[in-house]
Amino acid sequence: MSSKPPLTLIGGGLVGALLAQQLARRGFVVDVFEKRPDPRVSGFAGGRSINLALAERGLQALRSAGLAEQVLAHAVMMRGRMVHTADGRSGLQRYGVDDSEVIWSVSRGGLNMLLLDAAEAAGVRFHFGQGLAAADFDAGRMRVVGLDGTERDVDAPVLIGADGAGSALRAAMNAHRPLGERTDWLGHGYKELEIPPATQLPDALLRDSGGHDQFAIEPHALHIWPRGGYMCIALPNTEGSFTVTLFLPGHGAHPSFATLPDSRAAETFFREEFGDLLPLLPRFAEDYDAHPVGTLATLYLERWHLGGRALLVGDAAHAIVPFHGQGMNCGFEDTVVLAALLDGNDTAEAFAEFQRIRQPNVGAIATMALENYVEMRDSVADPRYLAKRELGARLAARAPQHFMARYRMVTFTHLPYAYALERGRAQDLLLEQLLRERNDPDAVDLDAAVATLEATLPPLPPLRHG
Template identity: 60%
Template sequence: MKAKVTIVGAGLVGALLATLLAQRGFAVQVFERRQDPRRAGFLGGRSINLALAERGWHGLRVAGLAARMQPLAVMMRGRMVHDLDGRTNLQRYGRDDSEVIWSVNRGALNMVLLDAAEEAGARIDFDRRLDRVDWDTSTLHLAGEDGCTHTHAAGLMIGADGAGSALRAAMGQIIDLGERFEPLGHGYKELEIPALSAFPQDELPPALVEAAARGERFAIEANALHIWPRGNYMCIALPNAEGSFTVTLFLPNEGSPSFTDIRTGSDARALFARDFADASALIPDLEADFDGNPTGLLGTLYLERWHLDGRAVLLGDAAHAIVPFHGQGMNAGFEDAVELADLLAAEPERSEHVFAEFARRRKPNSDAIAAMALENYVEMRDRVDDSDYLLLRELDRRLAERHPGRWVPRYAMVTFTRVAYAEAFARGEIQATILREAASGRSSLDGIDADTLDARVRKSLPPLPTSA
């Protein structure tokens, strides 16, 4: 039997890591402050739907869970952009249906991962909130809703308990982690477009009556991530397997419109009627959802240190929470879990070395995806319907066709490959400079000197490794 490991947090990353470590022979104990969602139900309202990409699928494949998840995932070919006048335009993510992302329900995925962790031999205790850590004895003190306090001799401690990590707070009491949180200045509200079968029949838009009669499930195009870009704010919708869409409204915290002046469900309905009219008719419970669901906080967490010698280490959102606009938070966390499990399995007796090496490998990549996620927010809310952006996107696509394996769009590197985030960021910066200079002052691709541009690409970008 390998070392004893205690994981704080049984969310997505914690449950996957528990599975991977238990499969490798570790004695794994997990503590989770929530009740078991498989019995108590998954609490929504704060859960932006997840975009499962290649990095996330890889983690599931390593754990032997990809086939189990496939029926719960809905393919998204690209962004379906909704103009103010209701016109739509699909912007593909990749070349064809081999390059797509998948919408998954957070609760459904979490339950699959919890089952897998227990099947692998991990023990999970719910309703156990970490109260404090006795670092001299590596003992956890945990509180339950019943008021009782429980203690646990931890062994190696791993924090997978999210952006508000209790283990991170305990570590921070005895070591400077260099913690910094940068709020985005925007928040979000979760709403819902119901499946056609669940739509109140007297409120079903006339255009969808026939679709519902035919037994169709989705009120709008199922295989797309829908975006209503409106400059400094936006609305998105991701499909769920049963036919509904999770809708997320992103607004600034101040200004107009913002969560300062959009305070109630009736305020939100008026905003939707004005700026998201085609979506408004599809959200019958908008007022109740807006009033009942909390306003989510958005921001980026940076840490200079992820571990406390060989006793404790952080991963996922506990170490590097990011904004959700590249759909990579979970995918990055799953990469963390695979990397840490591999390192621990290789050197189970050298935890301090393993934790330091894990942080050395992963921190540059977490910093890179944090930067790209912030950039992608601006693109999604303000640029996807911009003519200059569309011109650069077309040139990007053509160069990828002319230089396969050398010129790979940054989005494709991040989403469809496992190229290190830091490398994708660096190559993306080079490519962006070439694109801007080639398209400067142009309204179309006419007149661009292809031979000169090709020579610059070959000089500036070495081929990506074939394993990427």
């Protein structure tokens, strides 16, 4: 008999399914309770959501689970940001130095079902249509409620909550002992639209598509229409469509979702601000009126666990806004750290160490995600931003041991998020000083700049790539 305690996970979404699989592979007996029906039987019912960007941290977790190749077989590579300016121009801003540094657009539903299959194959027992109703942490039991409203009690001496930003386990833990919870609402929301495959659009609209087969626009990019204070983005899907997301303030001055309550008002706005995008949205009116406005917030907790009895992971512990594409990647990184800690430690030690390691880092990515919203909607077309970006690229090419763009540290390495935040701020200050009041990288003496860089900042830590 295994000496490892049985583990009960709440939530069978992306993080819950991957964590369950990794724990089962390490010899734990794992039960997962998911309030929704099995999506492989009833169809994916997660609701419409922003497309998911898979980067190195998430890929490393999938590699450790033996699943990376399967996932990438159904993903679309994105080399960088294709920025569409208000005057109709567009240009690619690469994420990394070459095609070894890219991110991947993945289907939430398809990925979730793949992870469920993998977890079941590893021996995980899933209980679908069974949501957490209450938990008695002292007795090690919980009450679950079925889709038909029937309730039953279940032994659950160790609970792990991977049930998302609206976590039922977090609510139960907070009622047992306050967790120091705070939610900061962004004040901006989002609404999803769709560019269909090229075969569903008139040929006249595709004259500038570059011959991308089934895609109406460049498929290997995350498209951004930055407009200062608001924006649209578009991520490719494998079948040739793009999921388009409009980000706007919820209320206040025009434009906001309050001043664009229906498709008639929104279409006029799009014609003025996104004139090149609107013709690619043949179902604009139907989608705009049918799809709800999503909300955006950052969750902060002082405590993630109750001794060794209960722990929160992923969005249940640290939900962030989506503008760095790191929510899923951060949650997947959680699973690697936690599975390793639980393998050889008692749960109280493992949970305390998990919080100690991860809390500063998820705080850092929460900050960077908020900053990236401003960058995406405002800065990507700003001359100062572009000058610093170009000078940074030149420094990275000349002195790669001393300079790496913050985005690359976050997206393509395993450097701690907290380090990337701190180092990124120091590098940005140096770029400001080197450029002074000019927005011209060519006016900077690169040899002198490299000498200043090497004298000012220590070498980067050893980098771990996939």
